[in-house]
Amino acid sequence: MTLRLISEGAESKIYADDSFGVPLIVKARERKGYRIEGLDESIRRGRTRKEAKAMCKARESGANVPGIIAVGRFSIFMERKRGKMLKDVRFGNKEMRAAGAQLAKLHAAGIAHGDFTPANIMLCSNGPCIMDFGLAGIGGGDEEKAIDLLLMKRSVEKPQFSSFIKGYSAYANHKPVLKKLADIERRGRYKARTLQTV
Amino acid sequence: MGIESSAHTFGAGIVDRGKVLANEKSMFPIGTNGMIPGKVAEFHSSNALKVVKAALDRAGTKLSEIEGISYTSGPGLGPCLQIGQLISKTLAKTLSISIAPVNHCVAHIEITRHFAKMRDPLVLYVSGGNSQILKLSEEPFRHYSVLGETLDIGVGNMLDNLARRLGLNPAWGSSVAKAAERGKYINMPYTVKGMDFSFTGILTFAEKMAGKEMPEDICFSVQENAFAMLCEATERAMFLTDSAEICVSGGVAQSRRLKEMLAQISREHGARIGYVSDELNADNGAMVALVGEKMLESGFKARLSDCVIDQKYRTDEAMVY
Numbered sequence: 232m233t234l235r236l237i238s239e240g241a242e243s244k245i246y247a248d249d250s251f252g253v254p255l256i257v258k259a260r261e262r263k264g265y266r267i268e269g270l271d272e273s274i275r276r277g278r279t280r281k282e283a284k285a286m287c288k289a290r291e292s293g294a295n296v297p298g299i300i301a302v303g304r305f306s307i308f309m310e311r312k313r314g315k316m317l318k319d320v321r322f323g324n325k326e327m328r329a330a331g332a333q334l335a336k337l338h339a340a341g342i343a344h345g346d347f348t349p350a351n352i353m354l355c356s357n358g359p360c361i362m363d364f365g366l367a368g369i370g371g372g373d374e375e376k377a378i379d380l381l382l383m384k385r386s387v388e389k390p391q392f393s394s395f396i397k398g399y400s401a402y403a404n405h406k407p408v409l410k411k412l413a414d415i416e417r418r419g420r421y422k423a424r425t426l427q428t429v
Numbered sequence: 430m431g432i433e434s435s436a437h438t439f440g441a442g443i444v445d446r447g448k449v450l451a452n453e454k455s456m457f458p459i460g461t462n463g464m465i466p467g468k469v470a471e472f473h474s475s476n477a478l479k480v481v482k483a484a485l486d487r488a489g490t491k492l493s494e495i496e497g498i499s500y501t502s503g504p505g506l507g508p509c510l511q512i513g514q515l516i517s518k519t520l521a522k523t524l525s526i527s528i529a530p531v532n533h534c535v536a537h538i539e540i541t542r543h544f545a546k547m548r549d550p551l552v553l554y555v556s557g558g559n560s561q562i563l564k565l566s567e568e569p570f571r572h573y574s575v576l577g578e579t580l581d582i583g584v585g586n587m588l589d590n591l592a593r594r595l596g597l598n599p600a601w602g603s604s605v606a607k608a609a610e611r612g613k614y615i616n617m618p619y620t621v622k623g624m625d626f627s628f629t630g631i632l633t634f635a636e637k638m639a640g641k642e643m644p645e646d647i648c649f650s651v652q653e654n655a656f657a658m659l660c661e662a663t664e665r666a667m668f669l670t671d672s673a674e675i676c677v678s679g680g681v682a683q684s685r686r687l688k689e690m691l692a693q694i695s696r697e698h699g700a701r702i703g704y705v706s707d708e709l710n711a712d713n714g715a716m717v718a719l720v721g722e723k724m725l726e727s728g729f730k731a732r733l734s735d736c737v738i739d740q741k742y743r744t745d746e747a748m749v750y
Contacts, residue, residue, distance in 0.1 A: 239668075241669075242665070264694075269616075270619065
């Protein structure tokens with residue numbers, strides 16, 4: 232294998248590989264020196280498995296996500312998509328509506344993404360593709376789903392978010408989630424909090 | 430002069446153009462019981478004048494030479510904050526000098542930033558009541574914006590609770606640290622959500638372990654997990670904000686183990702970590718004086734009637750001068 236480092240996050244390194252004739256992405260969770268070994272291993276292994284499981288389930292739901300090729304102890308090998316990240320391009324209501332429809336599929340399958348921002352959506356030839364399930368949860372309640380909406384709301388302009396919600400309303404149970412979103416925004420703790428939009 | 434009285438410590442500090450001339454304090458004896466706000470306030474009111482006088486003696490100044498006064502207006506325990514507020518307003522009125530209410534968290538952060546000589550660092554602020562990751566923001570006014578924070582209790586509060594449950598004396602974090610020196614690891618909950626974290630899960634779990642596992646093992650494992658959680662969130666914020674400097678402040682910044690872990694991050698990513706001495710990390714009056722001096726120098730003015738207290742004064746609501 233010839234791994235090319237293409238990006239480095241706080242938790243993992245992302246590599247590209249072409250040696251199998253298929254364009255691959257390898258996401259590897261790095262050892263953290265500040266955590267003692269037993270704890271570090273169980274966190275990295277648990278998160279890798281959880282992420283892989285969420286990605287598989289998301290694909291089963293019909294959402295556009297990279298297909299998984301193989302899962303190691305601390306790494307996931309997946310299909311490499313072609314496209315530009317939503318945060319790096321000018322996007323309009325059409326893209327937002329399509330992104331909303333993607334999230335509707337995830338939520339209908341019981342998956343909350345956990346970090347649903349334009350930094351994790353790639354515009355591909357077949358529409359928006361959802362990336363990075365590192366913080367995803369399966370079987371969570373409306374609260375977790377509402378957080379997905381909240382993050383998107385803080386990242387885009389108002390009319391764009393309206394289009395996003397139009398796409399999202401394909402999710403049969405969208406009304407209680409929207410109500411939860413309003414609840415969360417009303418909570419005192421977050422009133423003064425200036426969340427960064429990435 | 431700055432007066433601090435938000436919790437167990439009554440402190441009076443005197444600074445002159447960023448230099449600490451005096452930093453005197455008296456601390457409510459915690460024992461194994463924790464704090465009852467009314468009792469602590471009584472303790473403060475009977476010690477306040479003694480501490481103020483000691484600060485003047487230490488600095489070699491007379492009361493008439495004090496040019497301005499500042500006090501902690503929150504967050505903190507209401508009855509305790511009132512003592513500092515009362516003394517400061519009285520001094521301001523009788524000496525006819527300017528007065529400035531100061532946010533306790535901002536004071537902790539600013540004294541570290543000042544002495545570590547950092548311009549715009551990522552801030553990890555860890556103390557009893559608070560645990561936050563912050564960065565300076567200019568909009569809509571200059572303030573510390575919160576990137577991540579505890580979703581329930583502060584990390585110090587969690588350690589204090591654990592100490593009380595295990596019967597350690599005095600019942601606070603440093604006793605947990607001491608017990609942890611002989612401990613070995615047992616599995617504990619670990620909760621990080623993006624750049625936020627939560628400490629009640631780990632506390633409940635540890636309390637259930639009390640009596641079943643050795644206290645030193647519980648202390649060791651709680652510290653390992655809680656501090657690693659803080660480190661992970663800090664590391665994520667570092668990547669997000671592209672910061673090469675981390676300013677660590679607050680009472681828990683005295684922890685040796687936390688410092689070791691942060692040093693590891695610093696080695697892995699080449700970041701500079703800034704601390705102040707333990708004396709300035711613990712609650713103290715000098716940090717309040719330092720922020721007060723900056724405020725008054727920048728022309729801050731307040732009427733006595735505007736000098737209130739706010740038990741839930743958030744870090745990101747305070748203007749930074």
